[in-house]
Amino acid sequence: MGSVKTWLAAAALCAAAASTWASGAQDLLSTLDRAAQPAPEPSVTVRLVAQNEGLTPQAENLLAVVLEHAPGWHTYWRMPGDAGLTTQFSFTTPKDVRLTDPRFPLPERHNDKGIVSFSYGGTAVFPFEAEIPRFPEGRSARISIHVSYLACKDVCIPGEGTAEITLPYEVAPKPSADAELVSNAIVNVPEVADIRGVRAVYEEDRLKVTVPASEVHVEKSLSFYPLDERVLKLSDEPQHQTEEDGSASILMTLAPEFLQEPRATLSGVFLGDGGPAAGGWAIETSFPLEKGAVPKPAVFSGALPVAGSGASVTTLTAIVFAFLGGLILNLMPCVFPILSLKILQLIEGYRRGERLLPHGIAFTGGVLVTMGVLAGALLALRGVGMALGWGFQLQSPWVVSLLLVLFVAITINLLGVFEFTAASHLADTRVARSAPRTGAASSFFTGILAVIVASPCTAPFMGAALGYAVTQPAVEAIAVFLSLGLGMALPWLLLCIFPGWSRMLPRPGAWMDVFRKVMAIPMALAVVWLGWVLSKQVSLNGMLLMLAGCGSAAIALWLLGREQWGRGRNRVLMGVTSFLAAGAIAVIATGEFDRAATAQGRGVWQPWSEEAVRASLAEGRPVFVDFTAAWCVTCQANKVAALDRDEVQTAFRDGNVTLLMGDWTNRDPAITDILSRFGRSGVPLYLLYRPDGTVQVLPELLTPGIVLDAVKGGQQ
Structure with missing residues (x-):
């Protein structure tokens, strides 16, 4: 045994050293490669052009002034955003020629992981x-421009450029x-214009700006690009809403800098219906700011809209909805493999004449303790700024891998290869067989496991209740x-509290061994499912590592079973198991397991981004967004039952609907x-954006009829 430990330690040390050497060599080669590369092409080219061939x-x-950007490069607007520098211009002209300042066109708004530019x-x-002037000096004017900018792609490089143009003085120049x-x-x-009647009111960090319907016409959307820095929290998307009198309002979040030093006015650009490029309008203006009452957005208040109804969620109704969701969760497919273990525990306890109440209390205790720990972890991590949600633990490939190995062990246990018993170290068959297989501790563990594996599922009522919970104290x-x-x-718990209900359980017999092996089938399917989830999170090398780990676990448990049943050990197989374990340690040392799998699209579905939503709406196209995850069983069921059905896809095509998919398999703060x-x-969340500015939230469980009604409803 000592030699095996020494071998494992040596393997881990060698793997770590190899990883460090490879990393250093790669850095050196990268440096030499960059030094050998030729100087890059200019990222920005400056030109100076005129509408006519002469000046009148x-x-x-x-x-x-024309800035030609190389592919992938960009420069910044008057207000660059959370990062960047303003592009600046300076001219050189004859003394009798006066130039106005260059006017900045509308920029593109980009949100890169919460950094808006x-x-x-x-x-x-x-x-x-x-x-x-009427009588200029000379026959022509020579105009020069100097431009200073910050050009960014993968890196940001300060740059400058010059250009000039000479134009003759003519009475009627040609274009x-x-x-x-x-x-x-x-x-x-x-x-540039004044919009009369604009009212901007703020309370705490909430700002509501209302534009009168008598001043501007808004059909689809209204947005705002600020010109003053450190006033708005740009990462929070403005929320447009239409008031009862037809006025258009925008709800925005104020920046911490403004809260420390409030200001009296705000300047910026209002964009109506997507701006001029989309057939709308854009007006630059400024308006005063005043303190007043601003209603909290629904997500931060004590009342949440429930999808598909006009009801609201308060603390009491959230508790009721969560309770109903928990009841329904027992019928969801992700919980079934674990509940099969609970059925076996109850039947075996009933067979031996045990009191079932301790089992029920222990199972309930395991569920409640784990729910409390999960809620505490979720709230604590959110408190330090991490964006997390229901099922967040399955976004970690390490957690998925641990569950995968655990489910492999449970599957092998259900097949009778080995037993979970404290007497596993005893080779005497009679002693091993006499050890208890079930008990309160086992039921408590089953309760813990049930909560962990339930997180991929979302039952009706759960979405609104948990969405409310994570925003509350x-x-x-x-x-x-x-x-x-x-x-x-x-x-x-009720089944264990009322002994009379135990009569519903079948009598003990030989069928129990058959039933136990049958219960291994859903557990094995859960292993396959977790393996598929892991394949979406890690690289091919990571999957090979996991296969080696599962193989090692299976062999080790088989050897444990042979020891339990008094059949001795197999030293050759122990050596193979040690070799596989050492290989797993070596691969972990190289960091291969942490490399995420490459994201892939799904047919006609395109990756979700808020820019993609705005672009499609600006074209007058509805947008359907599927927020999903590979580990979300409810999401996968909805794809099969509704979203991927031919009639639904046909309706999407006929309605010219843009299909976007937000993949939450790995943690994504923007989706959270x-x-x-x-x-x-948590997921699933299904949104149907319409060009008229409305958004419909579909239920967690979909049918073709629900989706078809939503799509057709937006076409009427």
Whole structure:
């Protein structure tokens, strides 16, 4: 045994050293490779163009600065956002020529993992005007421009560029080759105007800006790009809503800097219906800020809208909904393999004439304790800024791997290969067989396991209840989670409390061994499912590592079973098991297990992003979003039962619906944030955005009829 431990330690040490050497060598080669590469092409090219081939005295002369960005590169707007630097211009002109400041076109808004920026890519055109006196000096004007910018791609590089143009003075100049480019640039520049009646009220960190219907016309959407820095928390998406009088409002979140030093006014650009590029409008304006009452968004208040109804969730109703969800959770497929263990425990206890009440209390205790721990961990991690939700533990491949090995062990146990017994170290057959196989401790463990594996499932009523719970103080939140656990454990507790109900259990007999082996089937299917989930989280090498680990566990448990039943040990197989375990340690040392699997799309579904939603809505297309995860059994069932059905896909195509999928298999703060905004703590979440600005939340359990009604309802 000592030699085996020495061998394992040596294998781990060698693997770690190999990993360190390989990492250092790779860094050195990368440095040499970068040094050998030629200088990169310019990321931004500056041009100076004019609408006409000449300048006309005492007339409107339109020119423009053109920034041509290399593919993937971008520069920044007047207000760059959470990162970046403003693009700056300086001119050199004849003393009698006056130029206006270049006008910034509307930028693109990007949200990269909570870092929001306003930037330009491709071709960005900044128009300006030249004023020529009645009798200018000379026959032409030479205009030069110097541009300072920060260009970013994978890295950010400060840059500068110059350009110049010489134009003759002419009474009636001809249009230039760039006339259309300059003329079109004016369309993308926000109009500078005062919007009368704008009311901006803030309370705590909430800001509500209302634009009167008499001043602007909003059909689909209203958004706002601030020009003042450190006033708004840009990572929180503005929420547009229509008031009863037809006015348009935006709910936004104020930045911590504003709360420390409030200001009296706010400047920015209102975008109506997607902006000019989408057939809407854009107006630059400023307006005063005042303190007042601002209602909390539904996700932060004590009342949440329930999908498909006009009801609301308070603490009491959340507890009731959680209890009902826990009852229904017993019927969900992810819990069935564990409940099969509970059935066996009750039957074996009944066979031996044991009191079943301790089993019921222990099982309920295991469920409630685990629910409390899960709720506490969830709230604690959220308290330090981590965005998590229901089922968050299955986003870790390490947790999935531990469950996978555990389920392999349970499957082998149900097949009778070995027994969970404290006498496993005894080779005497009679002693091993006489050791208890069940008891209160076993029932407590089953309760723990039931909660852990239940998290991939979301039952009706659960979504709204847990979404409410994770936004509340600790006492209310834990009460909701405990109510969910009580609903889950109650059927088994009642079966143990009332002895008369035990008569419903079949009489003991030889069939029990057959039934036990039959129960190994759903457990084996759970192993296959967990393996599929893990394949979505880790690389191929990680999967090979897991197969080696499961193989080692299976062989070790088989050897344990032989020892339990007095059949001795097999030293060859023990050596094979040790070799596989050492291989697993070596692979872990290389870090292969931590490398995530490459994300893949699913047919016509495209990856979700808020930019993709806005782009489709700007084109007048409805958007259906499926927030899902590989470990979410309810999500996979809905795909088979509804979303992937031919009639549903046909309805999506006929309705010109954009299909987006948000994959929450691995932790994604952006998806967690959108779940929270819609009052959910986990997947599935199904949203149907319509071009008129409305959003429909579909139930957790889908049928083709539910989806078809939603799609057709938006076409009426």
